[in-house]
Amino acid sequence: MGVTASASPTPEIPAAIQNWFDARGWRVRRHQTEMLAKARSGRDALLVADTGAGKTLAGFLPTLCDFAPTDGEALPEDGLHTLYVSPLKALAHDVKRNLLTPIEEIGLPIRVETRSGDTSSDRKKRQRSKPPHVLLTTPESLSLLLSYPESLELFRTCKRVVIDEVHAFATGKRGDLLALALARLQKLAPDMQRVALSATLANPLSFQEWLSPQVPDSTGEIRSADLVLGEKGAEPDLQILLPVEERVPWGGHAGRWAVDQLYEAIGKNRTTLVFTNTRFLAEFIFQCLWDVNEDNLPIGVHHGSLSKEARRKVEDAMAAGELRALVCTASLDLGIDWGDIDLVVQMGAPKGSSRLLQRIGRAGHRLDTASQAVLVPGNRFEFLEAMAAKDAVDEGQRDGEDFRAGGLDVLAQHVMACACAAPFHEDDLLAEIRSSVSYAWVDETVLARVLSFVENGGYALKAYDKFKRIVRDKQGVWRLAHPNQAQRHRMNAGIIVDSEMLQVRFKNGRSLGKVEERFAAQLSAGDTFFFAGMSLEVESVKDMDVIVRAAKKSATIPSYGGLRLPLTTHLAERVQEMLDDRAGWNRFPDDVREWLEVQDYRSRLPKPGELLVESFPHGDKHYSAYYTFEGWNANQSLGMLITRRMESLGLMPGGFVANDYTLAVWGLKPVEDPAPLLSPDILTHEFVDWVTESHLLRRAFREVAVISGLVERQHPGKRKTGKQVTFSTDLIYDVLKKYEPDHVLLEAAWADARARMTDVGRLADLLERSTSELVHVELDRVSPLAVPVMTMIGREAVPQGAVDDELLIEAESLVGEAMRIGPEDEARALEGN
Known part of the structure; x- marks a missing residue:
């Protein structure tokens, strides 16, 4: 539970609970007492505390106290008392396991159950009629539960909702869905308190505003949740792993070079948690470890595509201390309380200091115990990123995504859920929706458009009966068009739209x-x-x-689609500052320092805020390397746009590759001036044409069509294949584009395509910067800084990790060319370039 030794009486806590703490030699943390005080004063609260600080217990402590009354106080009425919302099913199950310990040992009359996609239909049905006192669930399951008529009575008794690891999903569409669910819950239980917990927030004020309802209090003021800061924990012990005899790799992302060292570390610790950034890499690193596992150590693998049974088996084995190591993805990022983990390893770049800190915190999981962690960079740029992340963690700096306006497709799904629960008046629903900061921007016109869409699909689709879902009667009350629409909604509702x-x-x-x-x-x-x-x-x-x-042996590993983890702007800026801080290079390994020194001598290093573009011939082609530091998604988009403009300018582009730091574009003619390729108007001309013509908008439309309920994946006894869903959404997309271009779903798809699939905000900032901060250097051959991205050419379609060895071999030929210093380089250096 995250509490540690020392005892001090705490009068506010009932004797039975205080005695339980005392029996373990534990003390109640200051922030836990503060959270109890906030609950007793009826205040919403956001707790930001280090991993292992007892956040979960702080969130549940008021509930435990409610069920351990003093001085003859009555127990809470039967029914749902506390709702716990988690971003992960595994986290909910882990919390249940740890919450039951104090409940059973203290003897509190509290029934605790979980509800997720893994819960049986019989149990779900029983929970609606006889709910537990504490229900642990996910945003999607909560939304579905609110779609039942019984929810109007079920949530009437709810006193508290606890949102764990709020940073992990509040800023995305799952957060939109939860924000709408909270607004509905508040209407059903007006006195309900809202609590959110997190270990890593860069902008607490935004989360405080998101957490509390946007309605005036008794003074007429709209107030945000109170902020509670946890006690400071021990600083993590974070190290960066380097090759023992070899150099830091030029290319590759898997960190396969470190497998022998990793296996040695596993052997020296009781339990090691090995994080990877993708499901493919989890399987790949697990296979690499198994190949060197001469001692037959028990090593497991865990990721979101494994079956429930496989995941649960591994989770239980970890909880029981039966595994020496577990290779996993973000599926275990959050909150899992396995106190016996000695070491956390991050394979590849961490991509953000908050994400790294969250993963580091899985080790030790005690506030006064330093978490032991190791970063394994896959290549030289990732080494710099690892250094930047380590510095950020050491300095207590956090990063994270910003909030944006709630999605219209999520709003449409919520409207349908409300109709399934009970008929509603439009004005009442609008007031409820606007009480959420995510949808405070919605007005009568916007809601009318969404209602029209849910009613019949919109103007271009209303002739088809299959799209008629709700109707409005003469009194202006909205209700289901047919009772079977409720079943169809519940079978298809959800936010996560994976590939089939x-x-x-x-x-x-x-x-x-x-x-x-x-x-x-x-x-x-x-x-x-x-x-x-x-x-x-x-x-x-x-x-x-x-x-x-x-089978006896296999080399092929399934890869999965989806966006890569984005490099945060915060880390990108830190990496650029490190490149410019030549005095700080003495912290780097000799080969990394030599790499930067030769780059600085032969060309230049990009200064903070500067956009460096290098042009050079290689083979029979002409290349340009753009050092953007804006992340893979933005660089992919920029590559698409630049090649389109090169085509129009007659530069005969051949293709491009990108990593988080660099974009390399090649063609048959040299780029003598990159400025015209980077002018900001590219976002109003080529960008619109590209997105409209490419798969991006169609893919975005497929997702919003599924989320909004326009296209159903599931029917009784039958599920559509991915091809069938794509075929259906493509047909509808073409109809709407032609006959109703202002359709609410096309608007939602454009918002997704711009903000999520292309990182267009970062792209716009980059292009704006290029008008004044562009530096173009023409070289006679490849530069050292360009080698990491150049090794990717011809490999971009191959899953990460599968070809690391080949990348390293191929890099050698580029390295010799890049690191050689000739008379022309000396002349350039003398000129001050």
């Missing part, structure tokens, strides 16, 4: 998890692949199943 997945299972029915349809489409009987920590042979691919059996 196929079950991987043995012939006896045992499921191992899911792979994407595009990967499964390449498989045939006899093929082998590595998944769930096992080598598997395909027996058949039928309908939505890949039937497999155990």
